[in-house]
Amino acid sequence: MTREGHARKYTGPSVGTSRAKSCFVEILARAPTTCLHCGETVPSDAKRFCCAGCEFVFSLLSRSGLDGYYQIRDSKPKAVSPSADPFAYCDDLEFIQALSGDGRTLDFFLEGVDCTACVWLLEKLPELCTDAEQARLRLGTSRLRVRRAPGGSFAKIAQTLDRLGHRPRPVPTETEATRAELAADRKDLVRLGVAAFATGNIMLLAVSLYAGADGVWAEKFRWISAALAVPVLSLSAMPFYRSAWAALRNGRLNIDVPIVLAVVVGAGVSIHGLWSDAETLYFDSLAMLILLLLASRTWLKRLRRTYLDASDVDRQLLAGTILKQDSTGAWKGASSLSLRAGDTLSVPAGQFVPVDGVVIESGIVQNAALTGESTAESRSVGDPVGAGAKVLSQNLVLKAATDFGHSRLSKILREAERDALHKPRWIQFSDRVAQAFVIAVMLIAAATFAAFAATDPSEGARRALALIIVTCPCVFGMAIPLSFSLAIREAARRGIVVKNADLFERLENVKAAIFDKTGTLTEGEMRVTEATGLDDLEAVEAVLALEDGQAHPIARAIREFLSASRLKVPTALDVRPLVEGGIKGRVNGKIWCLVPAMAPNSEEGLFSRVHVLCDGRVRMEILVQDRLKPGARAAVRWFGDNGLTVYILSGDHPSTVALCARQLGLDEKSGTVMARLSPEQKTRIVRRLGPGTLMIGDGANDAPALAAASCGIAVHGAMDVSLKVSDAYVMGKSLDSIRALFEVALRTRRAIRRNLAFSATFNVLAGGLAVAGLMTPLWAAVLMPLSSVSVLVSALAGASSSSSPAEGRR
C-alpha cells in the first residue's frame, strides 16, 4: 500500500453505504499503517488489521451495518499509564495479600464466559502461560481460580486472560459472605443426605410392615423406624422449625407453620403409638415429607442463586482499571474494587468515575447517569464529582470520598431493586391470603379430628394429619414472590429498572402510549450524519485542531466523528469564538474558520450545518443531527401492532416534531402528534386520555406527566429522581427495553394466573380426599412437595422462557 495523494478505492470488507462512511474509509486508506479496528501498528504494509481477531470484528460490524461503532466509540487515546502493563498491580505484595488467601491462588472474574469452549480454553491456561500452574473455572459465577507456578507472575496471567478475550477482574478469593454461603450449602447437603438415608431405610421397613409383618418383627421394625426418624426430625427438619418459630414470634403464620405442626403432631402421635402399641405409626410419612420438602427447597435455593444472583449492576457500571496513587506518590494501575475513602485516583477518558470524590486535577465530565444531562461539564479543583460520571477529558484526578460500592449511585441502584419488591399490592394480597388459608386448614383439621374424637380418634388423627400435610399455600408464600423477583430481574437484565412489581399488572390495561420527544425518542445528543470534503486531509486536521478541547456538543460530535481517522492532531493557535457563531484559529500557518451555515433557530430544526472555511473557500461541510434512539421505530411499530395508540407530546418546534413523527412512521396530521406543549399542557393531555395511559419521558422535565399517567416509564434523567415519579427507568439508550418490559409482564401474569388456578384446584381436591379418609398421610407427604415443586417450576418457566441460565448470567 503506497501513500499517494489521490483517492483510492477501498477493497476490503464492505463498509456501510452512507457517503460519509465510504469517504472515511478512503482516508484510512492513506493513514499510517495502523489496524483499522484497534489502532495498533500493523506488522506489514500489505495488511489492514493487526490480527485476525480485529479483522473478524471489523467485518462482523460492517456486515451488520454496525460500523457506526467506529464513530461512536471513544477514540481518544487512553491515558498513558506509567507502567505500560495495566495488570502490573496484580503482582503487588499488598494486593496479593489482600485478595489471595494463600499468596498463590487468585480468583478472576471474567467477562464473556458462558460455554463449554470457554471451560476448555481457560482451563488450558497453564499451557498458554507458564506462570499458571492450574486453572479451574466455575461457570456459575464466571470465576477462574488460578494457581500461580512458583515464581510466576499474576500480572502475566492476567494479561494472557485479557488477550484471550476475557477481561479479567481480580476478586477476593473468599469473603465472609461467600464462605458463609458455602458453609450453608454444605450443611443443606448434609441434611439432605441424612434425610434421604433415613427415609430410604424407614421405607424399606415400612414395606414389610404394610405387607403384614407382625409379632416380634413388627415391634423391632417399628423401633428401628423410630430410631432412624430421630435424625430426620431433629437435624434435617431444623430449617422448618426455625422458619416457623420466626414467623410465630412475629405473630404471623407462614407456610412452614402447618408443616411444623404436621411434623410435631405426627411425631407425637407416633411416639405415643410406639409405647402403646397402636396400629399405625407415621414415621415413614414424616420422614418422606421432610425429605421431599428439603429437596425442593434446596433446589429452589440453588436455582434462585443462578437466576437471581447478587446485583451486579453497580459493579458492571463502575468497576474497571484506574490509576491509583500509592503512599510514595507513584501511580499504579489498580482495580476500582480496591478503592477506599481517601485514595487518590486517576480515571482515564471514557470510563466512569467509580466512587464519589473531590477533584484534585480539573477535567471535563458528563453526568448523564446522575443528572440526565448529556452536556459536558467542567470540574475544577475542589469540586465534588459523583460515581457514574463519565470522563470526557484526557483524565480526571480525584480523591475518593467513599469506598467502592458505597457511592450515591450504588446506593440508588441497590435501593431501587430492593424497593421494587417492597410490598407491591400483589404481595400484600398474597400474604394475607396465605395466612387465611393456613388458619382455614387448621380449623378444618381440628373439626375433622373433633368429629372422630369420640368414635375413632386414630382415624380422626390420620385424616387431620393428611389434610394438614397435603394442603399448601405455596403459591402465595413462594411462587408469587418468586415470579415477581424473576420478572424484576429479567427486566433489569433487559435494561429496565422496575420500581414496583405492581407495574406488571397495570401494563395489561394500557391503551395509549405517550412519548416525549427530545431525549426520549431522540438521543438528545448531536451526531455527525453527513460530511463532505473528507478527502481533504488538511481540512480534517484543521477541524480536529480547532475543536480539540471544546466542550460544545456539536464540537464533541465532530471531534468524535473525525478522530476515528486517527490523524495526528496539530495544535491550533489563536482560537477565538466568532460573533456570528463558530470559531476560528490558525493551524499550520493557515487561518481556518468553522461556521454554522444556517441560523440555529431555522426551520431545519433538528440539525446544524457547519462549514469549514479556509481563505474564504468552503473546504468541508458537516451535518450534525439529533438522532432517533435505537429501537424507537421498532417500539412505535410494536405499539401500533398491538393496538395501542401512539402519541408524541413535545415542547419543541412543530416542524422538528413533525420530522420526528415522519421518521417514526407516524402520521403527523392524525392529531396524535403535538408540539410546543408546556409541561402543564402535557399533563392535562395525559389526564384527558383517561385511564390506561403509558407515559414515556424524561424523569426531570416530564415528572408531572409521568406521575399522572397510569404507568410511567422514565428514559434518560437522573435515576433516583425519575423513580420517584415513574414506575420504571430505562437504563441505556435503546427503547427495546420497553417492549421487553411488556413481554416480561405478560409472561409473569400468565405464570401467576396459571399457578393460582393449579393451586386452587389441587388444594380443594386433595384436601377433600384427605378429609374423606381417602388419602393416607404417606400419600399426602408425597403429593404436597410434588405440587409445590410443580408450582415453582411453572413460575420459573414462566419467567424466563427465552434466556438460558448461561445467558442470564452475562
Add this chain to the structure above:
Amino acid sequence: MNVIWFLMPVALMLGFGFLMAFIASARSGQYDDLETPAHRILLDDHRIERKEK
C-alpha cells in the same frame, strides 16, 4: 429367618457408611460447583500442540 437379625444391622451399617462418605464429600466441597464438571467431562485432555519450535 433369624439371620435377619444379623443382616439388618449390617445393611444399616452399610447404608450408614455411604452416608458418612456422602457427608465427607459434601464437606470437602465436591458439590460446590455442579455445573462446570458437566461441561468438563465433554472435553479432551490432550495438550495443545505447539506450532513453532
